[in-house]
Amino acid sequence: MITPSRKEYLLRLEDLSRQRHTSSYLASVIEEAINQVGIEKIVAIVSDNASNVAGARRIITENHPRILNVRCVAHCINLICSDLAKINDIKYLTKCANIIVRYFKNSTLGSSWLKDAIELKNIQGGKLKSYVETRWTSLYECTHSIWRLKDALQHVR
Numbered sequence: 652m653i654t655p656s657r658k659e660y661l662l663r664l665e666d667l668s669r670q671r672h673t674s675s676y677l678a679s680v681i682e683e684a685i686n687q688v689g690i691e692k693i694v695a696i697v698s699d700n701a702s703n704v705a706g707a708r709r710i711i712t713e714n715h716p717r718i719l720n721v722r723c724v725a726h727c728i729n730l731i732c733s734d735l736a737k738i739n740d741i742k743y744l745t746k747c748a749n750i751i752v753r754y755f756k757n758s759t760l761g762s763s764w765l766k767d768a769i770e771l772k773n774i775q776g777g778k779l780k781s782y783v784e785t786r787w788t789s790l791y792e793c794t795h796s797i798w799r800l801k802d803a804l805q806h807v808r
Contacts, residue, residue, distance in 0.1 A: 652688065662688065674706025681711050685718075695719035699726040729787035736782075736790055745782040748793050751804070752779045761807070768803035 652660045662684055670676055685693050696711050698704045700722050712720040735741055755761050756779070765779075779800060782793035797804070 672703050674703050674710060677703060677707035678710035681707060690715060693718055695721045697721045697723050699723050732787040732790050748797050749782050751797060752781045755779055764807045765803055768806040772802045774800060774803055
């Protein structure tokens with residue numbers, strides 16, 4: 652739960668692995684949480700858009716019209732980034748970026764040269780970052796780290 656002052660609370664942690672995750676079952680679990688907190692304190696239900704979860708959100712908002720049915724923005728951005736990563740030019744860019752990152756991570760000498768060049772050029776903001784398919788921010792972090800360290804990388808070259 653998130654309060655109006657942006658404090659986050661874990662209301663309940665429960666193992667649901669032995670239950671079928673149908674929309675109606677998930678809605679009943681959410682309904683229990685709503686009753687525990689109090690309907691007057693709930694503004695929205697936010698989740699990813701898996702069909703069973705979207706169905707549970709829909710059931711809740713049909714039963715409680717004042718509760719907003721909201722898709723998770725971070726999940727939407729993740730889906731967009733996943734689609735972008737499938738474009739051939741971007742696939743090629745991330746492949747090349749990961750080759751550069753892997754070289755400097757696996758080469759003691761190369762890593763040392765890059766570290767010295769970063770210090771010499773007084774570049775702030777951290778080291779090279781890898782692109783990892785399952786971490787949606789890594790597409791940006793990887794390409795941005797190479798761009799940010801461009802002068803140091805050229806110096807090492």
